[in-house]
Amino acid sequence: MTKKEKMNKIVISIIIGLICIVLVATILMQFKTVEETDITAIETMREAELRTALSEWKTKYEETNKQLEDTNTKITEYEETADDRQETANLIDQELEQTNMILGKTDVKGPGIIVILEDGDSEVVASDLVELVNELRYAGAEAISINDSRVVNMTEIVEIDNSYIIINGSKRLTSPYEVKAIGNQSYLTSILSLKDSGYIDKYRNSGRIVNIEEKREVKIPKYDGEMKFEYATEKEEE
Amino acid sequence: MVFIAIIIGCIIGAIIGIYAPIIPYTYSGYLAIAIIAALDSVFGGINSVLKKNFDIKIFVTGFFGNAILSILLTILGQKLNVDIYLAAIVVFVGRMFNNLASIRRYYIDRFSNKNEKVEAEETVTTDTVDTSKKQ
Structure with a gap:
């Protein structure tokens, strides 16, 4: 028993x-x-947990990707508009330059002629100059100046007291009158030097000294007065 | 002798446990349930020892049976998408508390009985009676 x-x-x-x-x-x-x-959560995580975590990260990644795309498209749009603005700015600049040139607000140069008109037996009067300018314009002159005073669309050439000629408000002109014009040289010269009825013949015959000179490069200064409208305003279209 | 076996077993188990490889996290949940079940069996065993109705067969079968059953239930719960292991934990931990409570009560009873005995002896002391009783 004990043993057991x-x-x-x-x-x-x-x-x-x-x-x-x-x-x-x-x-x-x-x-x-x-x-x-x-410590090493990922290695020992359950498969299901890993799957959910993976899908979460995937959705997050997709969302972030979408956001990135949106931002990128926005950036390109902005860039395009910026380009457009640049282009319009350039166009406006060009237009402004052209307008300034047409108005005579810039110094210009080009091929043209110089007509020198001097008092001869009879004095040169304002109407002579006006006629000359008109003739030159008819011949297609793009820019005209008289004694380095630019002739623009508002320029007046008047005779005061039958004694002196005024241009551009205050400039007094004296003989010799140097009229410069930029344009097609052959047109300009041919119109001025028509036989008998042309400007040169006509005024030479009436006792003035008229010389004409063709130049490859004529420099015409800009209009140095002020241009502004005080009474006229733009009419709005209805 | 049993105590020596317990101590040696604990030491060997600790050594094995320290040098054992890490089990993957997927299975650690099952193992945790098995450990809870085993601990429940151990406390049940201690309780039965104190109540003097300890049976080694019941203890061993309970130890392994409960562990395996709890693991199987957990797997089933995972397949059914029900957290059955929660029920297992509730049951086992509840039983552990019950067993611990009865063990505690047993020792409190014994301790207070001893004190009463000592007091009773002190009131009626003679040296000879004391020694004889102790023997």
Whole structure:
């Protein structure tokens, strides 16, 4: 009986010892696993968790991509409009330049002629100059000046007291009158030097000295007065 | 002898556990449930020892049976998309508390009985009676 009891006790001890081994080992393994999991979460995460995380990141990535695209398209739009504005600005600049040139607000140069008119037996009067300017314009002169005073669309050439000629408000002109014109040289000269009825013949016959000279480059200064409308305003279209 | 076996078992188990490889996180959930079940069995065993109706067969089968059953239930729960392991934890931990409570009560009873005994002895002391009783 004692032997059997002892055997029983030994068996029980061994079994309990084995159970202790299993229990403590598993507990420690679990501890280690949990500890490691905090550090390397991804490697030991469950597949499902990984999948959800992946899909979340994917959606986030897609959203961010979309935003990027939107921003890019916006940027290109802005760039296009900026280009357009640049173009319009350039066009406006060009137009402004042209308008200024037409108005006579810029110094210009080009091929043309110089007509020199001098008092001869009879004096040169304002109407002579006006006629000359008209003739030149008829011949297609693009820019005209008299004694380096630019003739623009508002220019007046008047005679005051039958004694002196005034141009552009305050400039007094005296003989010799040097009239410069830029334009097609052959047109200009041919119109002026028509036989008998032409300007040169006509005025030479009436006792003035008229000389004409063709030049490859004629320089005409800009109009140096002020141009502004005080009474006229733009009429709005209805 | 049993105590020696427990101590040796714990030491060997600790060594094995420290040098064992890490199990993947997927299985650590099952292992946790198994550990809870095993601990429940251990406390049940201690309780039964104190109540003097300890049976090694019941203990061993309970130890492994509960662990395996809890693991199987957890797997089933995962397949059904129900957190059955929560029920298992509630049951096992509840039983652990019950067992611990009865163990505690047993020791409190024993301790207070001893004190009463000592007091009773002190009131009726003679040296000879004391020694004889102790023997």
